[in-house]
Amino acid sequence: MTQIVYLKPPENIADRAATLRISTRTAHEGVDEAIMKSGALDSPQNYHRFVHFQHQLILDVEPLYRREDLQKIFPDLSQRSRLAAVQSDAAYLGIDPPIGRSGADLYDIGIPEALGWLYVSEGSNLGAAFLAKLVWAHGLTDDAGATHLAPPAIGRAAHWRAFTASLNAVEQTPDEDRRTIESARRAFAHVRALIGSHL
Numbered sequence: 004m005t006q007i008v009y010l011k012p013p014e015n016i017a018d019r020a021a022t023l024r025i026s027t028r029t030a031h032e033g034v035d036e037a038i039m040k041s042g043a044l045d046s047p048q049n050y051h052r053f054v055h056f057q058h059q060l061i062l063d064v065e066p067l068y069r070r071e072d073l074q075k076i077f078p079d080l081s082q083r084s085r086l087a088a089v090q091s092d093a094a095y096l097g098i099d100p101p102i103g104r105s106g107a108d109l110y111d112i113g114i115p116e117a118l119g120w121l122y123v124s125e126g127s128n129l130g131a132a133f134l135a136k137l138v139w140a141h142g143l144t145d146d147a148g149a150t151h152l153a154p155p156a157i158g159r160a161a162h163w164r165a166f167t168a169s170l171n172a173v174e175q176t177p178d179e180d181r182r183t184i185e186s187a188r189r190a191f192a193h194v195r196a197l198i199g200s201h202l
């Protein structure tokens with residue numbers, strides 16, 4: 004069971020992304036460990052379960068990528084969606100799509116909560132560099148089964164820096180920042196639950 008340690012809400016979060024990283028480190032480690040232990044990346048057959056898990060997660064967060072209020076904060080938000088990519092991977096591999104969304108309806112959550120979810124969703128692109136290498140070893144490539152793990156055209160680091168610059172520029176009260184942290188933890192808990200049911 005992940006032990007959650009609440010940080011005191013900082014007076015002024017100069018680097019919100021760094022605070023989120025520290026506040027969700029245990030949750031991230033739990034997710035990372037659970038994926039590796041599941042063996043989902045050990046063979047092409049097992050990788051099908053991983054794609055099904057990613058498809059569900061990406062579908063669940065998709066409403067955020069379509070929200071106009073969030074596009075004002077992250078101008079390239081709609082291009083960041085990986086839904087089309089994971090759909091093409093699922094189709095290529097012959098994997099059934101999820102029946103529908105699972106969990107909270109993210110169309111309706113507040114901006115502080117949305118920032119926490121987006122942090123988790125966008126951050127997973129960084130870890131994808133490591134996952135992609137494991138998957139390529141099975142002969143699955145960027146345009147054949149592993150499109151959703153491919154690096155963005157500008158590179159993963161630059162893509163992440165652009166996201167965190169916008170994330171850090173949002174003005175929030177200490178209470179709103181606390182809500183963002185709690186929401187990122189909830190997002191990781193959701194990911195963990197999906198790992199449990201899919202992998």
Ligand code: HEM
Nearest residue numbers: 020024034035038039122123124126127129130131133194
């Ligand atoms: C086996 C699975 C995973 C591994 C090995 C992994 C590994 C990593 C690594 C190495 C980084 C840092 C990359 C860098 O700084 O360049 C990272 C970042 C991150 N990952 Fe994962 N990851 C995994 C799965 C996930 C998943 C499923 C999620 C959430 C859906 C996630 C969320 C994040 C977040 C939010 C960050 C950004 C941390 C920051 O603020 O710098 N990861 N991951």
